[in-house]
Amino acid sequence: MAETVIALAGNPNSGKTTLFNAFTGSHQHVGNYPGVTVEKKEGYYSHNSRQYKIVDLPGTYSMTAYSMEELVARDYLVNEKPALVINIVDAANLERNLYLSVQFMEMGVPILIALNMIDVAKNRGIMIDTQALSDIMGLPVVPTIARRGEGREDLSRVVERMIDKQSQTVPLNISYGSDVDQALDEMEKLITVANFLTDLYPPRWTALKYLESDEQIITIGRQTDSELSRNLEDKRRRLTHHLENTMDLHPEEVIADHRYGFIRSLLVKNVVTIEKDQDRLFLSDRIDKVLTNRFAGPLIMAAVLFGLYHITFTYSEYPVQWLNSFFGWLSSLVDVFVPDGLVKSMIVSGVIDGVGGVLGFVPLIMFMFFGISFLEDSGYMARVAYMLDRVFRIFGLHGTSVMAFIVSGGIAGGCAVPGIMATRTLRSPKERLATILTVPFMNCGAKLPVFALLTAAFFSNNQAMVMFIITIGAWVGALLVAKLLRSTVIRGEPTPFVMELPPYRLPTFKGLCIHTWERTWQYIKKAGTVILGISIILWALMTFPNLPQSETGQFESQRKTLQIEAPEATGNPGLQEQLALIDAAEAESALRYSFAGRIGTRLEYISQWAGFDWRTNIALVGGFAAKEVVVSTLGTAYSLGEVAPEKSGSLADQLAAAPGWRPLTAVALIIFTMFYAPCSVSVVCIAKEAGSWKWGAFSMIFNTSLAFCLSVIVYQIGTMVGL
Numbered sequence: 015m016a017e018t019v020i021a022l023a024g025n026p027n028s029g030k031t032t033l034f035n036a037f038t039g040s041h042q043h044v045g046n047y048p049g050v051t052v053e054k055k056e057g058y059y060s061h062n063s064r065q066y067k068i069v070d071l072p073g074t075y076s077m078t079a080y081s082m083e084e085l086v087a088r089d090y091l092v093n094e095k096p097a098l099v100i101n102i103v104d105a106a107n108l109e110r111n112l113y114l115s116v117q118f119m120e121m122g123v124p125i126l127i128a129l130n131m132i133d134v135a136k137n138r139g140i141m142i143d144t145q146a147l148s149d150i151m152g153l154p155v156v157p158t159i160a161r162r163g164e165g166r167e168d169l170s171r172v173v174e175r176m177i178d179k180q181s182q183t184v185p186l187n188i189s190y191g192s193d194v195d196q197a198l199d200e201m202e203k204l205i206t207v208a209n210f211l212t213d214l215y216p217p218r219w220t221a222l223k224y225l226e227s228d229e230q231i232i233t234i235g236r237q238t239d240s241e242l243s244r245n246l247e248d249k250r251r252r253l254t255h256h257l258e259n260t261m262d263l264h265p266e267e268v269i270a271d272h273r274y275g276f277i278r279s280l281l282v283k284n285v286v287t288i289e290k291d292q293d294r295l296f297l298s299d300r301i302d303k304v305l306t307n308r309f310a311g312p313l314i315m316a317a318v319l320f321g322l323y324h325i326t327f328t329y330s331e332y333p334v335q336w337l338n339s340f341f342g343w344l345s346s347l348v349d350v351f352v353p354d355g356l357v358k359s360m361i362v363s364g365v366i367d368g369v370g371g372v373l374g375f376v377p378l379i380m381f382m383f384f385g386i387s388f389l390e391d392s393g394y395m396a397r398v399a400y401m402l403d404r405v406f407r408i409f410g411l412h413g414t415s416v417m418a419f420i421v422s423g424g425i426a427g428g429c430a431v432p433g434i435m436a437t438r439t440l441r442s443p444k445e446r447l448a449t450i451l452t453v454p455f456m457n458c459g460a461k462l463p464v465f466a467l468l469t470a471a472f473f474s475n476n477q478a479m480v481m482f483i484i485t486i487g488a489w490v491g492a493l494l495v496a497k498l499l500r501s502t503v504i505r506g507e508p509t510p511f512v513m514e515l516p517p518y519r520l521p522t523f524k525g526l527c528i529h530t531w532e533r534t535w536q537y538i539k540k541a542g543t544v545i546l547g548i549s550i551i552l553w554a555l556m557t558f559p560n561l562p563q564s565e566t567g568q569f570e571s572q573r574k575t576l577q578i579e580a581p582e583a584t585g586n587p588g589l590q591e592q593l594a595l596i597d598a599a600e601a602e603s604a605l606r607y608s609f610a611g612r613i614g615t616r617l618e619y620i621s622q623w624a625g626f627d628w629r630t631n632i633a634l635v636g637g638f639a640a641k642e643v644v645v646s647t648l649g650t651a652y653s654l655g656e657v658a659p660e661k662s663g664s665l666a667d668q669l670a671a672a673p674g675w676r677p678l679t680a681v682a683l684i685i686f687t688m689f690y691a692p693c694s695v696s697v698v699c700i701a702k703e704a705g706s707w708k709w710g711a712f713s714m715i716f717n718t719s720l721a722f723c724l725s726v727i728v729y730q731i732g733t734m735v736g737l
């Protein structure tokens with residue numbers, strides 16, 4: 015059997031050499047001179063009649079090639095691939111020491127932690143719960159006092175057990191904030207596809223080193239594949255530029271910040287109790303004492319959310335009205351200058367009333383995104399996730415799921431697709447699947463205009479409150495479904511969790527504006543491309559086939575009779591109104607006769623239970639392509655159908671005035687929109703990430719059934735009590 019090689023690694027002065035001596039018995043110089051361990055020291059020890067070779071690596075604080083020691087240590091780990099690394103951590107300086115441990119974990123190096131100098135720590139009043147630390151980091155932690163040889167036997171036993179188990183180490187994935195994560199994702203993909211340095215490093219780690227401007231990796235990279243390397247360096251430059259603009263920070267700083275955040279979350283998880291020195295806590299920690307307090311925290315969170323919605327709806331009201339008037343004006347312009355016919359109908363009903371309906375909410379979206387950017391950039395969003403973690407475990411989800419929920423629109427205005435991607439950081443496949451299947455319940459940016467439209471039409475005095483209730487409802491629904499799934503189809507044990515808590519930072523106005531604009535632009539772009547395309551298709555489905563001659567003729571003759579009976583010349587005052595009524599009736603017949611109209615009408619047999627008429631059905635079927643389409647389709651349907659004869663006011667006004675619509679209908683529709691099948695892109699993404707089309711189909715069928723049952727229950731009970 016080949017000899018088993020074990021490496022000792024840790025910060026300078028953490029006690030590596032002392033532990034090395036305790037193991038090997040060989041006499042080495044123990045001292046503080048810098049560079050004393052730069053040359054490699056090897057020794058042997060045996061345990062249960064097996065021999066181990068043990069190597070004392072130079073002390074380092076980091077795994078980036080900033081110093082000679084770091085390079086030596088890293089090269090050894092990468093090239094020699096020791097079977098196991100004993101990472102010596104100074105218990106008295108836990109936070110700083112774990113910074114290196116986390117990097118080993120990111121590199122995918124198999125490690126165990128020797129928690130050294132616990133005597134010193136104890137003297138300083140620092141108590142560390144090793145079991146909790148081990149659980150939370152997912153690796154063995156053995157307390158030691160190297161100078162007295164204490165813990166050596168325990169270490170040998172754990173080493174033997176780990177070597178025998180030969181489990182594969184999965185590199186740790188930390189979130190470094192959305193900007194860095196996005197760059198990392200892209201780079202990781204390129205690296206994996208090209209098999210770039212993958213025999214040496216995990217792909218994500220290589221990407222990370224490029225972002226950290228690691229000279230050694232970049233040099234090796236250039237020699238291996240100069241074109242790909244240039245591509246990666248380009249990505250780093252772009253990210254650097256972006257981070258400098260928005261946060262005035264370099265990627266290295268952002269990455270380090272998040273690593274420390276990741277570690278600090280260990281310390282708030284009751285792993286470490288400090289008996290003295292309370293006033294040495296950082297400002298961030300002091301703020302956290304209030305903001306993540308068990309009782310005050312959730313109340314503050316609720317207030318923040320409510321405030322966000324209140325500000326959004328209050329201040330966006332006028333701009334939204336202006337935009338709506340603008341689109342109205344545009345329609346009338348087209349009405350005057352484009353001759354009657356299909357083209358005009360397409361431009362007015364398909365493009366302006368459809369896409370315009372979606373674009374009309376740009377100001378609202380912008381305000382919402384501004385608020386969300388503030389919460390993210392300041393670091394508060396991470397606290398929200400941290401607090402919700404406590405709740406999540408009860409429902410069989412993982413703390414990391416919270417971030418996926420927030421990305422998907424947990425507060426408002428996200429997107430399920432990146433949310434589903436974000437679940438990749440979950441290590442347990444079952445928790446991951448449960449998260450993937452429940453994130454689409456969040457209120458993504460595409461559902462926002464639907465809610466905004468319905469609340470503007472029926473609850474214009476309480477928009478913030480309604481939005482707040484919708485948000486809570488989405489979370490409650492998602493959690494209950496998660497619990498249901500986790501106790502039936504995807505049963506399994508929970509796994510421990512560590513959450514990054516980056517330090518609080520006052521966001522810069524410029525940074526907020528850039529982040530807001532990036533998101534808003536995505537929304538506008540989608541409205542101008544995907545939604546435009548779907549709108550035109552749906553317009554066609556709502557226009558063709560045309561009403562047959564026999565029917566149009568009937569309306570025509572009705573008009574003629576009217577005009578003969580009461581010729582205009584006599585100045586009959588009711589004539590115009592009666593003519594308009596006939597026009598409206600004809601438009602409605604035409605819409606019903608169309609392809610989409612027939613589908614909508616058929617569905618009415620079932621949908622009437624939830625109070626949805628055939629027009630709403632068309633919108634909901636269209637909404638499967640993308641949820642904004644619910645708004646654009648209602649816009650087109652009401653525009654083609656000319657429900658309110660004089661056709662004045664915004665879509666919201668039209669809905670409020672339309673027969674068959676009342677607040678209860680709006681509530682049922684909101685509930686249905688919240689829970690029904692994820693949009694087509696999300697379904698594809700679910701199938702891909704869950705590894706089977708089965709789950710894509712499951713989410714469509716299950717979610718739609720759930721949504722339908724809920725909206726029927728609400729509608730029927732509401733009707734019974736007379737709402």
Ligand code: GDP
Nearest residue numbers: 026027028029030031032045130131159160161
């Ligand atoms: P290295 O730089 O990581 O190799 O650290 P050393 O092994 O040279 O140890 C640095 C200093 O810490 C030495 O003076 C050791 O005697 C001391 N030391 C090591 N382990 C312990 C321990 O568990 N408790 C205490 N109190 N001192 C220790």
Ligand code: MG
Nearest residue numbers: 030031050051
């Ligand atoms: Mg040493």
